[in-house]
Amino acid sequence: xxxxxxxxxxxxxxxxxxxxxxxxxxxxxxxxxxxxxxxxxxxxxxxxxxxxxxxxxxxxxxxxxxxxxxxxxxxxxxxxxxxxxxxxxxxxxxxxxxxxxxxxxxxxxxxxxxxxxxxxxxxxxxxxxxxxxxxxxxxxxxxxxxxxxxxxxxxxxxxxxxxxxxxxxxxxxxxxxxxxxxxxxxxxxxxxxxxxxxxxxxxxxxxxxx
Numbered sequence: 541x542x543x544x545x546x547x548x549x550x551x552x553x554x555x556x557x558x559x560x561x562x563x564x565x566x567x568x569x570x571x572x573x574x575x576x577x578x579x580x581x582x583x584x585x586x587x588x589x590x591x592x593x594x595x596x597x598x599x600x601x602x603x604x605x606x607x608x609x610x611x612x613x614x615x616x617x618x619x620x621x622x623x624x625x626x627x628x629x630x631x632x633x634x635x636x637x638x639x640x641x642x643x644x645x646x647x648x649x650x651x652x653x654x655x656x657x658x659x660x661x662x663x664x665x666x667x668x669x670x671x672x673x674x675x676x677x678x679x680x681x682x683x684x685x686x687x688x689x690x691x692x693x694x695x696x697x698x699x700x701x702x703x704x705x706x707x708x709x710x711x712x713x714x715x716x717x718x719x720x721x722x723x724x725x726x727x728x729x730x731x732x733x734x735x736x737x738x739x740x741x742x743x744x745x746x747x748x749x750x
Contacts, residue, residue, distance in 0.1 A: 541570065541573055541574045541575070541726065541727060541745075541748060541749065542574075542575045542576075542577065542726070542727055542728075543561070543574060543575070543576050543577070543724060543725070543726050544576075544577045544579050544724070544725045544728075545558070545561070545576065545577070545578050545579060545722060545723070545724055545725075546579040546580075546581040546709070546713050546718055546721055546722065546723040546724075546725075547578070547579075547581055547721045547722040547723075548581050548582055548583045548638055548642075548721050549638050549641050549642075549661050549662060549665050549672055550583065550587075550635055550636065550638055550665065550672075551583050551721045551722065552617050552621070552628065552666070553721070553722060553734060553735040554662070554721050554722040554735070555621065555626060555662040555666055556620055556621055556624055556626065556735040557722035557724070557734065557735030557736070558658075558659075558662065558722070559624035559625065559626060560624060560735060560736065560737065560738050560741055561724060561732075561741050563624070563738045563741075564738045564739075564741035564742040564745060565741075565745070567738075567742055568742060568745045568746070568749075569749070570745075570749050574745075576655065577649075577654075578645060578649070578654050578655070578658050579709040579712070579713065580642040580645065580646065580705070580706040580709040580710060581709065581710060581713055581718070581721045581723070582637075582638055582639060582642065582706075582710065583638075583720075583721060585639070585710075587635070587636065587637040587638070588636075588637060589636050589637055589673050590634045590635065590636040590671050590673060591635075593635070594630065594631060594632075594633060594634075594635075595610075595614055595630045595631075595633045595635060596610045596611050596614060596630060596631075597610075598635050599613060599614060611630075614628075614630045618630065620735075621666070626666065626667070627666070627667045628666050628667070629666065629667055629668070629669055631669075632668075632669025633665065633666065633669055634665075634669060634670070634671045634672075636671060636672060636673040637673050638672065638673070639703075639706065640673055640675070640678060640696055640699075641661060641672045641673065641678060642706045642709075643695065643696070643699075643701060643702040643703060643705075643706055644657065644678050644681075644682060644692060644695060644696060644702075645657055645658060645661070646702035646705040646706055647687075647691075647692065647695045647701070647702050648682070648685075648687060649705075651687060651688075653682075653685055653686060653687050656685035656686070657681065657682060657685050657687070660681050660684055660685050661681060664677075664681050675693065675696045675697065676693075678692070678696055679692045679693045679696065716731075720733070720734070722734065722735060724741070724744075726744060726745070726748040727748055729748065730744050730747060730748045731744075732744050
């Protein structure tokens with residue numbers, strides 16, 4: 541069974557959805573037969589690099605609400621994350637463009653480290669407040685999961701490397717009608733859209749297995 545996951549590192553529901561899928565897989569009878577592939581998806585391909593604004597300010601501007609309302613909304617999101625054992629440090633998050641982070645993930649895929657890198661990337665962004673568009677930071681993250689730092693840096697510094705792979709994933713998403721993240725596709729037959737409850741993931745897995 542193959543599960544393809546279209547997600548973006550700056551999408552708070554993507555990390556929660558990832559954990560909920562993992563929780564469902566722990567209860568799934570055929571978990572040993574599951575192969576997971578991470579696919580690139582940019583929520584906003586035109587996103588600028590980090591401007592110095594935190595998540596509260598970004599949410600306030602995007603949705604036309606007060607900072608207090610944005611903080612309330614983010615607190616509720618943080619509670620959802622907390623239930624899955626995740627720590628969301630909203631005051632420290634640095635919203636930014638994720639194209640290079642996705643290129644690095646595609647390179648990680650070529651050396652069999654994409655799962656480790658994806659997990660570390662989410663943790664670095666949400667919990668540690670790392671700037672995941674900064675090349676030195678990305679190279680540090682790559683090195684922390686056992687990837688070669690120099691080779692990772694070489695990929696990052698050549699903007700053409702693995703760019704086609706990112707664009708190809710995004711084109712496939714378009715073909716499949718995927719307009720948001722996270723989006724989970726099982727054997728190209730079953731789909732789960734969004735960070736659904738664990739039971740929904742488990743039901744989809746069992747359906748696909750049958």
